[in-house]
Amino acid sequence: MFVINYFVINYYICINEHNKEDNMTANSDLKKKFRATKKWKTFRESFNKEKDFITLKKLYKGWQLHHLDLDPDNYDNLIVENFIPLNVQTHEFIHWLYNYYRTDKAVINRIQNALERMYNLNEGE
Numbered sequence: 001m002f003v004i005n006y007f008v009i010n011y012y013i014c015i016n017e018h019n020k021e022d023n024m025t026a027n028s029d030l031k032k033k034f035r036a037t038k039k040w041k042t043f044r045e046s047f048n049k050e051k052d053f054i055t056l057k058k059l060y061k062g063w064q065l066h067h068l069d070l071d072p073d074n075y076d077n078l079i080v081e082n083f084i085p086l087n088v089q090t091h092e093f094i095h096w097l098y099n100y101y102r103t104d105k106a107v108i109n110r111i112q113n114a115l116e117r118m119y120n121l122n123e124g125e
């Protein structure tokens with residue numbers, strides 16, 4: 001009985017994972033399609049003169065417009081306040097960090113702790 005349950009549960013998990021992957025592929029196709037529209041390109045272009053929201057450095061070729069609203073249903077909902085322009089590395093960084101932050105906000109404090117200690121060891125007099 002345990003073996004059967006194990007098999008059924010595993011099968012169920014696999015099906016769900018596949019659906020998730022299919023949804024993700026469908027989503028990224030839709031996103032790609034949307035980013036090819038005039039509406040998106042014009043919207044993105046309106047941020048062109050701004051700086052990287054996090055580093056305040058100038059935007060480099062290939063900069064990305066990060067949507068703060070991660071709900072795929074809102075992807076094409078172009079509310080200016082919900083977007084920030086980021087260079088590629090900053091964009092990767094903020095998504096990476098958010099994965100931890102969403103369930104553990106104190107990750108920010110530990111990063112600051114590490115940065116302060118690095119600063120004191122390396123920049124202190």
Ligand SMILES: [Zn+2]
Pocket residue numbers: 065066067091095
């Ligand atoms: Zn993003």
